[in-house]
Amino acid sequence: MLTRPDAKGRFGAYGGRFVPETLIPALEELEQEFDKAWADPDFHKEFDRLLNEFVGRPSPLTDADRLSEETGLQISIKREDLNHTGAHKINNALGQALLARRMGKKRIIAETGAGQHGVATATVCALFGLQCEVYMGEEDCARQELNVFRMRLLGAKVHPVSSGTKTLKDALNEAMRDWVTNVADTHYIIGTAAGPHPYPYMVREFHRVIGDEARAQYLERHGCLPDAGIACVGGGSNAIGFFYAFLADPTALYGVEAGGLGVASGKHAAPLTAGSPGVLHGSFSYLMQDENGQVLATHSVSAGLDYPGVGAEHSYLKDSGRVQYVSATDEEALSAFRWLSEKEGIIPAFESAHAFATLRTPNLFKPGTRVLVNLSGRGDKDMEMASRLLEL
Amino acid sequence: MEKVERKPQMTIADKFSQLRARNEKALVLFITAGDPPLEELPAILEALQEGGADLIEVGIPFSDPIADGPIIQASSQRALDRGVTPGAVLEMIAKAKLEVPLITMGYYNTFYRIGLDKSAEALGKAGVNATILSDLTPEESDDWTKASRAHNLDNIFLAAPTSTDQRLDEVCRRATGFVYAVSRTGVTGSASSVPPEVKTLVQRIKSRTHLPVCVGFGISQPDHVRMVCEVADGAVIGSWLVDFLEKGWENGEGKSELTTALQALKQATRGRN
Numbered sequence: 001m002l003t004r005p006d007a008k009g010r011f012g013a014y015g016g017r018f019v020p021e022t023l024i025p026a027l028e029e030l031e032q033e034f035d036k037a038w039a040d041p042d043f044h045k046e047f048d049r050l051l052n053e054f055v056g057r058p059s060p061l062t063d064a065d066r067l068s069e070e071t072g073l074q075i076s077i078k079r080e081d082l083n084h085t086g087a088h089k090i091n092n093a094l095g096q097a098l099l100a101r102r103m104g105k106k107r108i109i110a111e112t113g114a115g116q117h118g119v120a121t122a123t124v125c126a127l128f129g130l131q132c133e134v135y136m137g138e139e140d141c142a143r144q145e146l147n148v149f150r151m152r153l154l155g156a157k158v159h160p161v162s163s164g165t166k167t168l169k170d171a172l173n174e175a176m177r178d179w180v181t182n183v184a185d186t187h188y189i190i191g192t193a194a195g196p197h198p199y200p201y202m203v204r205e206f207h208r209v210i211g212d213e214a215r216a217q218y219l220e221r222h223g224c225l226p227d228a229g230i231a232c233v234g235g236g237s238n239a240i241g242f243f244y245a246f247l248a249d250p251t252a253l254y255g256v257e258a259g260g261l262g263v264a265s266g267k268h269a270a271p272l273t274a275g276s277p278g279v280l281h282g283s284f285s286y287l288m289q290d291e292n293g294q295v296l297a298t299h300s301v302s303a304g305l306d307y308p309g310v311g312a313e314h315s316y317l318k319d320s321g322r323v324q325y326v327s328a329t330d331e332e333a334l335s336a337f338r339w340l341s342e343k344e345g346i347i348p349a350f351e352s353a354h355a356f357a358t359l360r361t362p363n364l365f366k367p368g369t370r371v372l373v374n375l376s377g378r379g380d381k382d383m384e385m386a387s388r389l390l391e392l
Numbered sequence: 393m394e395k396v397e398r399k400p401q402m403t404i405a406d407k408f409s410q411l412r413a414r415n416e417k418a419l420v421l422f423i424t425a426g427d428p429p430l431e432e433l434p435a436i437l438e439a440l441q442e443g444g445a446d447l448i449e450v451g452i453p454f455s456d457p458i459a460d461g462p463i464i465q466a467s468s469q470r471a472l473d474r475g476v477t478p479g480a481v482l483e484m485i486a487k488a489k490l491e492v493p494l495i496t497m498g499y500y501n502t503f504y505r506i507g508l509d510k511s512a513e514a515l516g517k518a519g520v521n522a523t524i525l526s527d528l529t530p531e532e533s534d535d536w537t538k539a540s541r542a543h544n545l546d547n548i549f550l551a552a553p554t555s556t557d558q559r560l561d562e563v564c565r566r567a568t569g570f571v572y573a574v575s576r577t578g579v580t581g582s583a584s585s586v587p588p589e590v591k592t593l594v595q596r597i598k599s600r601t602h603l604p605v606c607v608g609f610g611i612s613q614p615d616h617v618r619m620v621c622e623v624a625d626g627a628v629i630g631s632w633l634v635d636f637l638e639k640g641w642e643n644g645e646g647k648s649e650l651t652t653a654l655q656a657l658k659q660a661t662r663g664r665n
Contacts, residue, residue: 008531018500018527020459022552022577024559163465164455176458181578183554279501279527280456292477293505294455 005312009197010284012319015312017196019176019282026183031198033103038205043098050094051209054127055084059210061217064373066343071359072367076226077346078214078374080238085120087349087377088210088238093120093189095206097128100187107131107186111175113140113168113234114304114351115147116377117191122156132156135174137167140303147381165297168234168307172281192235193311196282200240200312207241210374215245218372226372228252228365232354233272233325234305236314238376243323251372252324255314256354258300259327269298271310272318272325280309286318301330301389302350304377328357334389336360337379349377350385404493404521404546404569407446408604408625415663418446418626419617419654420606422497424464424634425450425481426471428641433481434488436637439647441492443654446626446661447606449524450485452478452498459499459526461581463631467638478502478511482518493521495548495569500528500536508539516543522569524548530559530566537566548572553593564601571597573624575609581631583610586619594623617660629657 009015009031017027037043051057059082064075080088093110100108108130112118118134125132134151138160141148151158164170172190179188193203218226229246231239233255243253260268268274271286280287280295288296288308300306317323328336337353339360340346348356352375358364365371379386402410411418421440425433433450440448453468453476460468485494496515503511503525515523522545528536530549537547546569551560554577563571575590576583590607597605607620608628620627636653640646 016532017529018532019529020526020552020574021529021550021559021563022554022574024529024552025554025556163462164469169456173456173458177461177579180459183577276505278505279499281458282527289501289505291505292479293501293503294472295501 005197005201011313011316014285014315015197015200016284017282018279018284019196020180022180023183027196027198034099034198034202037099037102047095047098051091055090055094056082057209058213058217059083061214061221064344067359070343073359073365074368074370075359076218076372078210078242078372080210080374080376081346081348081352081378085116085123086380087116087120088207088241089117089120089191090123091209091241092191092203092206092237093117093124096187096189097124097130100130101128103187105185105187107182108189109133109135109175109178109186110189110191111135111168111171112191113171113306114302114349115140115144115151115381116304118156118158119147119150119154121189121191122151122154125156126154133159135159135161135171135178137165137171138162139166140168140171143385144303144381145384168303169295176281191237193237193240193313194235194281194283194285194309200283203237204240204244204313207237208244210238210241211243211245214242214372214374222370225249225251226370228254228369228371229374230254230256230355230358230371231374232256232305232351232376233310233314234258234269234307234351235309236311238374240311240313242374247322253322254358255323255325256358257325257327258302258305258354259329259332260299262329263327267299268327269300269306269308270327271308272314273327277315283312285312285315286310301333302354304349304351305354326358328354332357337386338390346375347379348375349379350382352376401491401519401521402493404447407493408570411446417621417624417661418604418606419444419658419661420447420449420608420626420628421445421633422449422451422628422630423637424453424467424471425484426453426474426476427467427634428637429474430476430480430484432641432643433484435644436641437488437490439650440654441490443651444658445492445654447493447495449495449497449628450481452481452496452502454499454502457499459579461579461631463635464580467634478506479514482514485520486518494519495522495524496520497524497526500525503536508535509542512539512543512545515545520545522546522548524550524572526550530562533566550574551593551597553577553589560596560600564597564603567601567603570604570606570625571601572628573597573605573607575607575611578609580609582612586610586616590620591623614656614660617657621661627661
């Protein structure tokens with residue numbers, strides 16, 4: 001298994017840098033600065049201190065007894081939902097903000113889908129006194145209104161994006177355009193494991209803490225490794241951070257994409273399941289596209305998974321066969337959302353609910369299988385949507 | 393893409409030799425294919441040539457144009473909404489009666505998805521002289537260079553104000569046709585003035601290559617063209633023209649107004665002696 005991308009920023013065939021020339025020097029600088037920081041014990045000391053004192057890490061491992069009883073599996077949950085701001089996103093936002101501060105960049109921009117990365121970025125910018133502007137698709141602003149308000153409360157400026165599909169894909173386009181224009185004083189905190197090199201690698205490194213903690217916690221409590229690990233995949237940041245610690249282990253790994261109305265319907269966001277390789281947002285990876293290379297509109301009940309591309313390393317892991325990528329539909333995810341709430345007293349984000357839906361896939365796991373699920377975020381942000389979709 | 397054949401017009405190198413002999417610089421015009429509707433494309437291309445275009449760039453619409461500002465984004469979106477495909481664009485390009493070199497401008501995924509060799513062959517057959525891919529830098533261009541050279545297409549790379557000396561060396565080593573100097577950090581779009589620092593960039597490029605250098609991004613008026621042509625070999629006008637065509641082409645009725653505007657821009661490329 002590759003531990004870091006090659007000199008051209010590729011994981012196998014995937015990754016690279018497909019961006020306007022203007023940005024290349026900034027990406028080169030970012031790569032150098034990240035490598036320096038990541039080799040600097042003082043940087044790690046500060047990062048670890050803030051992960052502990054500000055984020056609340058390590059996040060707990062919860063054994064899900066009632067889910068286990070019902071399914072006949074032995075299910076444990078990594079609780080990224082209990083991080084400050086309610087999702088795993090804060091790990092990367094904190095790491096990149098520390099890096100931006102080291103690089104002397106005073107202005108931070110970010111894109112957001114569900115709003116979790118936007119909130120995490122606005123939070124760390126408030127913590128460090130950095131100027132923060134967040135791009136968010138108009139449609140996402142409407143379905144995640146609460147997070148828009150949270151970002152504004154934290155002092156960030158939110159730019160609704162009305163171009164294209166008005167969702168995460170176009171928010172990313174708009175953030176890229178901002179960065180091309182203001183590259184001298186601005187750092188762009190990409191919130192997922194996609195984008196041009198070094199983002200997929202750097203974002204994974206900042207999220208590695210998820211898998212590193214979960215693996216150690218699981219070993220300590222159960223005296224063995226889990227047989228299987230599951231995480232949801234949009235761009236794939238929580239999944240790559242979670243999977244990475246287990247790549248050399250015998251643990252089977254499953255990435256769950258958004259199946260929307262069903263992969264066969266075409267209305268989904270599952271590029272690894274039903275897409276093909278191509279270039280989007282600066283990187284060569286699987287994506288959803290038509291025969292002329294136009295990127296297709298996606299559909300998912302979950303704004304955070306509603307993205308036609310995916311991180312380069314996931315494409316590599318798919319082709320290598322190390323990770324199996326599957327999908328869960330909107331309906332399956334909603335049902336799992338309710339299931340986890342009722343059975344375990346944990347309300348997951350719609351995104352994370354996709355990972356739990358996989359536990360109910362018939363014949364996927366043998367009875368008694370030890371399964372560790374990464375719960376990437378909590379469902380508070382989805383309450384309004386859930387109250388419209390579920391009759392209680 | 394369908395292979396539509398047409399005899400290639402003048403090469404880019406020949407065009408610049410001709411301009412040098414006339415003591416002129418190049419007026420390079422960009423338009424989006426399919427906005428106005430694609431059926432109008434041959435007539436628009438011919439009108440641009442008549443108005444004084446020395447080279448023409450035809451934008452192939454892409455769903456995610458990260459290097460483009462609001463005007464070209466919206467224009468690409470209108471074209472896509474009309475169902476414009478790369479194959480249909482080449483078919484219409486091949487119908488135009490053109491002598492000036494023609495360049496397509498777009499994003500890498502279009503050619504990658506269709507197939508690099510298949511795309512290069514179709515471009516060559518339609519009489520296209522060169523390509524510009526806004527998100528393809530020299531480092532990632534090996535495959536496209538190989539495919540496009542096999543069909544006699546020039547590769548035009550962008551150089552930016554942020555490009556280091558090392559990167560400019562790489563751009564100049566790989567470029568054929570001309571080098572496209574981006575006037576400022578940012579996306580495409582009209583601006584009230586062209587930053588004077590662009591002259592430094594042009595000089596940095598010229599110290600590395602004998603290829604012509606054209607400047608684009610933010611150029612919309614004869615004054616801008618004049619300023620750019622003091623140091624560069626040509627000026628590229630895009631967003632202003634895209635905007636004009638959307639509002640003023642009117643199925644060709646706006647042609648005489650367009651010609652007048654283009655003549656003023658062309659005049660600004662001529663030497664003052």
